[in-house]
Amino acid sequence: MTAPRTKNNSPVLGPNEKAALAWAHTTRFLTTASKLDQLPAHELPEVAFVGRSNAGKSSSINALTQQRQLAFASKTPGRTQHINLFAVGPRDAPQMLLADLPGYGYAAVARDAKLRWQQVMADYLAERRNLTAVVQLVDSRHGLTELDLQLLQFVKPRVDSGEVKLLVVLTKCDKLGRKACAQALRDAQAALGEVAGEHADIGVLLFSVPHRTGLGDLACTVRGWVVPAAAMAPMDPVVEVPTEPDAAT
C-alpha cells in the first residue's frame, strides 16, 4: 500500500513525524576534528552518519535537518576528511550530537590519505564511547557494496551486542520503480541478516530527498533513539521541508 501524499506529492506527516522533524531542524554545527582525540568528550548520545561518497549523505542530512547547507559545510575545503559534529535539541540543553563522518570510497583520494582515514573511521566506530547508533547511507540502486560491508565490520561487535543501533537508509529511491524499491529493501535486509547477531537492532529504510520518502521515519527513528518518550514534548510542526534543488544525479 502507498502512503498518502499531499497535493504536491509529499507524504502526509503525522504529528510524531512533524515533531521529530521540528526537533531535527534545531541541528547546528558544533565542531570539526581530524583526529579522534580532538573530538570533545561529552555525555550526550552520538549518532554517526556514514556512507560512500556520493551516496547522498549530505543531501539526506540537509533534508533531515531542513537546512540546505548544513552538511555541505562538511564538504568545504579542509573539512572533507574531518568528523563534523552537530548538536541537536534545545540550545541550552542539547540532546544528541550528530557526527557526519567523511564519505568513503572516493577514488581520487590518495592511498595514504585513504588508509589514514580508514583508520580514523575504524577507531571512531569501534571506540567512540557515546556512539548510540549508526545511520549508513547506501545508494538504493547499488545496494550494500563490499566497501559498505567492510565499514560495518568496524562496528559489528557493538551492533551485534545491541550497544549500537544501525539504520541503513537506501537513498535516491525516486530513481527506482516500485518493484525495484521492494527488491532493494529485501536485498539490503538479506545482506544485513547475514552480518547481524541476535541482539542487533537493525532497520532499513527507503529514502528520497526530492520525494521526501522516509523523511518522517528517519527523523522519528533518530529522535526515538535519544529522547525518552516521556520527554518528547510536541514542538511547533514544520510547515515546509525544503527539497534539494538539484537532486538529479
Ligand code: GDP
Ligand atoms: P554525499 O557525497 O554522500 O554527501 O552525496 P550528496 O548528498 O552530495 O549527493 C550526491 C548526488 O546525489 C548529488 O548530485 C545529489 O543531488 C544527488 N542525490 C542525493 N540524494 C538524492 C535523492 O534522494 N534523489 C536523487 N534523485 N538524487 C539525490
